[in-house]
Every structure is written in C-alpha cells, then in structure tokens.
Amino acid sequence: xxxxxxxxxxxxxxxxxxxxxxxxxxxxxxxxxxxxxxxxxxxxxxxxxxxxxxxxxxxxxxxxxxxxxxxxxxxxxxxxxxxxxxxxxxxxxxxxxxxxxxxxxxxxxxxxxxxxxxxxxxxxxxxxxxxxxxxxxxxxxxxxxxxxxxxxxxxxxxxxxxx
Amino acid sequence: xxxxxxxxxxxxxxxxxxxxxxxxxxxxxxxxxxxxxxxxxxxxxxxxxxxxxxxxxxxxxxxxxxxxxxxxxxxxxxxxxxxxxxxxxxxxxxxxxxxxxxxxxxxxxxxxxxxxxxxxxxxxxxxxxxxxxxxxxxxxxxxxxxxxxxxxxxxxxxxxxxxxxxxxxxxxxxxxxxxxxxxxxxxxxxxxxxxxxxxxxxxxxxxxxxxxxxxxxxxxxxxxxxxxxxxxxxxxxxxxxxxxxxxxxxxxxxxxxxxxxxxxxxxxxxxxxxxxxxxxxxxxxxxxxxxxxxxxxxxxxxxxxxxxxxxxxxxxxxxxxxxxxxxxxxxxxxxxxxxxxxxxxxxxxxxxxxx
Numbered sequence: 001x002x003x004x005x006x007x008x009x010x011x012x013x014x015x016x017x018x019x020x021x022x023x024x025x026x027x028x029x030x031x032x033x034x035x036x037x038x039x040x041x042x043x044x045x046x047x048x049x050x051x052x053x054x055x056x057x058x059x060x061x062x063x064x065x066x067x068x069x070x071x072x073x074x075x076x077x078x079x080x081x082x083x084x085x086x087x088x089x090x091x092x093x094x095x096x097x098x099x100x101x102x103x104x105x106x107x108x109x110x111x112x113x114x115x116x117x118x119x120x121x122x123x124x125x126x127x128x129x130x131x132x133x134x135x136x137x138x139x140x141x142x143x144x145x146x147x148x149x150x151x152x153x154x155x156x157x158x159x160x161x162x163x
Numbered sequence: 164x165x166x167x168x169x170x171x172x173x174x175x176x177x178x179x180x181x182x183x184x185x186x187x188x189x190x191x192x193x194x195x196x197x198x199x200x201x202x203x204x205x206x207x208x209x210x211x212x213x214x215x216x217x218x219x220x221x222x223x224x225x226x227x228x229x230x231x232x233x234x235x236x237x238x239x240x241x242x243x244x245x246x247x248x249x250x251x252x253x254x255x256x257x258x259x260x261x262x263x264x265x266x267x268x269x270x271x272x273x274x275x276x277x278x279x280x281x282x283x284x285x286x287x288x289x290x291x292x293x294x295x296x297x298x299x300x301x302x303x304x305x306x307x308x309x310x311x312x313x314x315x316x317x318x319x320x321x322x323x324x325x326x327x328x329x330x331x332x333x334x335x336x337x338x339x340x341x342x343x344x345x346x347x348x349x350x351x352x353x354x355x356x357x358x359x360x361x362x363x364x365x366x367x368x369x370x371x372x373x374x375x376x377x378x379x380x381x382x383x384x385x386x387x388x389x390x391x392x393x394x395x396x397x398x399x400x401x402x403x404x405x406x407x408x409x410x411x412x413x414x415x416x417x418x419x420x421x422x423x424x425x426x427x428x429x430x431x432x433x434x435x436x437x438x439x440x441x442x443x444x445x446x447x448x449x450x451x452x453x454x455x456x457x458x459x460x461x462x463x464x465x466x467x468x469x470x471x472x473x474x475x476x477x478x479x480x481x482x483x484x485x486x487x488x489x490x491x492x493x494x495x496x497x498x499x500x501x502x503x504x505x506x507x508x509x510x511x512x513x514x515x516x517x518x
Contacts, residue, residue, distance in 0.1 A: 001494050010494035054329070073202040085282070087206035089199060089317035089325040092332070099329060103322075106330055109391020112323030114334040115304070117311050121318045122199045130200035138208050 003029035054084040054102060062097075070094045072131040090128040130159065166235075166244050170487045173478055174251055174273030174290070179470035181293015185461040186409050188341040188381065188474070191252075191290040192299045194307055195283040195326045195335035197317040203327035204280050212280050213264040219279050222313040223268045228306070232268040232277065237261075243492070246483035252290065254278055275306060282327050283335075285310070294405060296338055296398050304394075323390065333390030338398055340405055341370070345380040345458045346415035347408075353382075356408060364388050365404065379450035379477060384408075416462060431459035435468075439510050443496075444503040449480045472513050480506065 001011045009029030068077040075087030077095055086092070092099060103110045122130075133156050140149035176189035197203060201215055220234050237245060237258060245259040254267050258281045265280035278286040287310070289303040317325040323333040331337070347353040357367050370381040384405070386397045419427050434455035438444075457473045459465040478484060480502050486493055489501055 001496070010492060010497075012495050014495070073206050075206060083205070085205045085327045086203060086329070088202040089197060089319075092319060092322050092325055102329055103332070103390055107333065107388045107390035109333075109388075111321060111391060112319075112333045113391055113396075114323060114336075114393040115307075116320075117316055117318055118308070119311060119315075122315050124319060127199045127317065131202055134201060134211060138211065141210065 001027050003027065003032050005029075005032040054081070065095070065098050068094060072128040072135070074135055088128075088131045090124070090131060093124060093128070126159075130156070133159075166240075166247060167487065169247065169251065170479065170484055173471070173475040174253075176252070176273070176290040176292050177471065177474040177478060178292040179474050181291065181295050183409055184293040184470070186343055186412050187294040187405070188343055189290055189292055190294060190296045190299050191288065191339050191341070191383075192296065192303045193337045193339075194287040194303055194324075195331045195337075196285040196287065196307070196310070196314075196324060197326060198284050199315045199317040201284065204282060204284060205327060207280075209263050215284055216264040216266060216279050219285060219314070220266065220268075222310070223277060223279075225313065226306075226309050228270075228275075228309065230270050230272070232270055232275065234266055234268045236264075236266045238264065243483050243486055247487055250478060250481040250483050253288075255281060255286070257281060258286075275302070277306075277310075283331070285314075294340065294409075296340065296401060300338070300394065300398055330387075331389050334392070334394050334397065336389055336394055336397060337385055338401055339383045339385035340401060341381055341383045342405075342408060342412070343380060343454070343457060344382055344408070344412050345454050346419050347412050348380050349419060350415050352411065352415060356411065360384060360404065363400065363404070365401065378447055379454045381454075416458070420462060427462075428464055431455050431462075431464050435459065435465060438506050440507065441503045443499045444480075444506060445499055446480065446482065446502070449502060449506065450477065453477055453480075467514050468510070469513075472509070476506065476509060479509075 003009045003011045004027050006029060009031065011027035012030050013028045013033040015026045015028070065077050069075070070087055070091050071094070072090040073088035075091060077098060080086055080091065080095060081098075086095075100110050133152060137149055137152040137156065140146075140152060176191070181187070198215060198218075201207060201211060204212065204215075207215065216236075223232055223234065226232065235248075237254070240248075245254070248254040248267065249256055249259050251273065253269060253273060253276045255278065258265060258267065258278050261281070263280065265278075267279065268277040269275070274290055276288045276290075278288070287303055287306055289299045289306070291299050291302075319325060324335040326332045326335055344353060344356075347356060360367055364387050366385050366387050368383045368385070369378060370383070384401065386401060388397070392400075434452040438449075438452050438456065453473055453476055456465060456468065457470065460468055460470055460473065479488065482498060485498060485502055485505060488505065493501055
C-alpha cells in the first residue's frame with residue numbers, strides 16, 4: 001500500500017478516525033506522517049533526558065561561569081549547558097568549575113583511575129592551540145580568506161598532524 | 164564488504180555458544196575515544212569531519228590486525244543497509260541517522276566494529292557470544308593499543324579519556340551483557356532485579372536499547388559509571404552480579420517447570436505451532452514466540468531445533484533483514500505476511516515437527 005499523500009513511499013502509519021460513526025482510514029508513510037505532526041519523530045527522547053540531567057547537576061551557575069567561552073573551540077558554557085555536549089577536549093579545563101560537581105554527581109568521582117595511553121600524550125596547552133588553529137582555519141575558509149587559510153594550514157602541517 | 168551476504172549468516176555473537184549461553188546471549192564492550200587536536204564531532208565542520216574520517220580510515224587500514232577490517236562509508240549506504248547494520252548491532256542508531264562524513268570498520272566475523280564520527284570521533288566495539296566479558300576486554304584493549312600507536316588520543320591524567328559527553332569520560336568504557344530472562348519476567352521478579360541493579364549503578368535496557376519492557380525478554384545490563392574506577396574494577400562489578408541473575412533465572416525456570424509443567428509445555432508448544440503455521444506475524448509477536456521457543460529448547464521441551472537457529476531468526480525477522488532477504492521494500496502488512504512465510508520456511512528446513 002502506498003502513502004496517500006506522497007503516493008510513492010510505502011504506507012507504514014495507519015490511522016483510523018471515527019467521526020459520527022463514520023469510519024475513515026488514512027494510510028501514510030513515516031515522513032509524511034511526521035510532516036503532518038501525526039506521529040512523534042522519537043518516542044523516547046534520550047538526548048533530552050540527558051540534557052535535563054546535565055542541566056540539573058552542573059555546579060551552581062555563577063556569572064563567572066555563564067561568561068566563559070572556550071578559547072580553543074569557541075563553545076560558550078551556556079551552549080554546553082543547553083546541549084549537554086562539550087565542544088572539544090580543552091573544555092574539561094575551561095569549564096572545570098561547572099563540570100566537577102556534575103562528574104561527582106554522575107560518577108561519584110572526579111579523578112580517572114584506569115588505562116593510560118602508553119605513548120606520551122599531547123600536552124593540554126598544545127591540544128588547545130591545535131583546536132584553535134583549526135577553528136581559525138575554518139573561519140578563514142568560510143570567509144573565503146584563502147591566503148589566511150593557506151598560512152594556517154601550513155602552520156598546522158608544521159606542527160604535525162596529530163591524528 | 165558485501166552487505167547482502169550478511170543476510171545469509173549471523174554474527175559471532177549469535178552463535179549461541181560460550182559460557183552460560185542458555186541465558187547469556189552476548190557480551191559487549193565499547194570504548195569512546197577522541198582525537199586530541201580536533202573539536203568533538205558535534206562541534207566539527209563538515210570539512211573537519213571529513214578530515215577526521217579520512218585520517219582515521221587511513222590509520223585503521225594500516226592496523227596490524229588479522230583478519231583485516233573493511234571500511235563502510237555510512238552516507239553512501241542505502242537507508243535499508245544502515246538499518247541492517249543497526250539490527251545486527253554493528254552501528255548505533257545515532258550513527259545511522261547522523262549527518263556528514265562518518266563510517267564503520269568491521270571484521271567479517273562481526274566481532275569488532277569501529278565507528279567513526281559518532282558522538283565521539285571513534286567508538287570501538289567488541290561483541291562475543293556467551294558470558295565472555297574478559298575475552299572481550301582483552302580483545303578491545305589490544306585493538307585500542309594498536310590504534311593508540313597511530314593516533315593521538317584526547318587524554319588527561321586527571322579526567323582520563325576525554326569525551327563529548329561527560330557521562331562517558333574517564334575509561335570511556337561501557338560493558339554490557341545481554342541476558343534472556345523469560346522466567347524472571349514470568350514470575351515478575353524481574354522488577355526486583357532491576358531495582359537492585361540500579362542501586363549499584365548498573366543500567367538495564369532492552370535488546371535495542373528500549374526502556375523497561377524488553378521485547379523477546381532480552382535485557383542488557385551495563386555500567387553507568389566511567390570515571391574513578393578502572394576498567395577491570397568496572398568489569399568485576401558486572402561479573403559480581405551476572406552469575407546471581409543467572410542462578411535466579413535458572414531457579415525460576417525450574418520452579419515454573421515444577422509448579423506448572425503442563426502449562427509451560429502448552430505455552431511453548433503453542434508458540435512453536437504458531438511460528439510454524441501463522442500467515443501474518445508482527446515483529447513483536449515473533450520476538451515473544453521465539454523467546455518461548457528458545458526457553459523450550461533450553462528446557463529440552465523442544466528437541467528438533469537448535470539455539471543458533473533461533474538466535475538467527477530473532478535478527479533475520481527484523482524489518483531491514485526481512486526486506487534484504489526478499490530483495491524488495493515491504494510495507495507493514497506485506498512485511499508481516501513475508502515474516503510469517505519466512506518463519507514457516509526456515510522452521511520447515513530446520514526439521515520442525517511441533518508436537
């Protein structure tokens with residue numbers, strides 16, 4: 001059976017409407033049904049639940065925290081609070097004041113005990129600088145500032161790819 | 164890798180072998196890793212994501228691993244093929260539905276899969292049949308070591324492996340065991356088990372990550388804490404509770420047999436009979452009936468079917484598998500008819516003679 005709206009996709013959503021004892025059946029595909037707001041896109045919105053949890057358990061929001069922006073990836077503390085996802089590894093440093101209470105709440109700990117890479121890790125400062133360079137490169141590309149982009153790309157290349 | 168061939172087989176994790184495999188379907192460990200010098204996936208531009216993907220893809224290809232991993236770019240797969248990989252638990256629903264450059268590297272046995280540009284740049288997964296968390300850990304630890312020789316991970320001494328979501332930071336490890344618990348569900352003791360597990364910070368989910376009512380009576384038990392405990396510490400906690408749950412399930416099966424053998428026998432025979440002769444079958448009913456049949460095999464009430472066959476049917480009757488097997492897209496009702504036809508045929512081939 002094809003969808004009654006688009007006529008091409010198979011109908012997977014079947015609705016029965018009874019008005020004044022007249023039965024009316026509608027057969028739609030998932031995407032048309034979503035467009036008509038007849039079905040919810042996601043039954044269980046896990047990310048929303050997680051965001052809620054993160055919002056609740058972050059440290060008390062101070063003006064100081066609210067003003068924080070990561071110099072490396074450019075994410076604002078308030079954006080992290082709203083989305084529940086960090087922007088780059090350096091955020092753990094920059095948002096430390098808000099994150100520590102959250103980590104305590106989720107893990108009952110704020111200190112790693114476990115596997116450590118055998119190879120020496122990149123110093124935190126260098127990680128942050130590389131993420132920032134990449135952000136500036138992306139801005140240059142977006143602005144079509146190609147000379148600037150070429151210069152930044154060279155700089156990144158000189159510092160090693162650090163994949 | 165030819166995805167069509169997947170519909171003729173089932174992954175290693177469905178082999179139905181390994182310790183405690185009457186109750187433990189599979190053991191799975193996942194590690195979240197990120198590159199040190201890049202923004203996390205959700206903050207990366209499309210260009211950066213494609214840079215991350217090609218870098219990881221190239222380094223994965225060079226890994227000293229036998230058998231070799233093959234890489235699939237997810238955007239170039241049809242939505243049916245993506246769904247197929249989700250049903251086989253080789254990629255997450257999130258990776259299937261995300262935008263931009265992303266992919267997965269797999270070994271042919273389907274025991275190892277490496278997702279690229281999921282919520283984290285790299286998600287390693289090892290999955291095995293039976294209660295085999297230790298073997299799974301040894302294998303994923305080895306793959307992680309091999310990757311680390313070629314990739315600079317985002318890591319801090321203080322917070323461990325740095326992840327996009329603070330719920331994964333530290334070890335970045337999620338270990339889970341999938342259990343088949345029909346008798347505990349029948350006796351309604353399952354709720355008690357869940358409450359006890361939640362108290363010690365273990366999460367319980369269904370086969371495909373759904374909430375408390377699991378289809379087919381399959382439950383995944385996994386750790387929630389990733390920071391402050393070592394990998395082996397976390398695994399030991401799971402190891403500490405699973406044998407107890409297995410014992411409870413076995414006891415519940417035995418008392419079910421003792422108290423109402425005829426009723427149980429009838430339930431299983433009806434389930435088997437319906438699977439062998441129905442002409443319309445929803446996914447949910449299939450899971451439910453196969454669960455009874457699986458229980459029947461383990462209790463020796465069904466003798467002419469094997470666990471691997473039933474395990475395979477659980478996966479092959481999922482929507483994408485069914486459509487791949489038939490080779491055409493099917494709507495709801497056609498799918499239910501095809502599912503019933505497929506079940507009848509497979510059970511006939513397996514020599515089914517329901518009593």
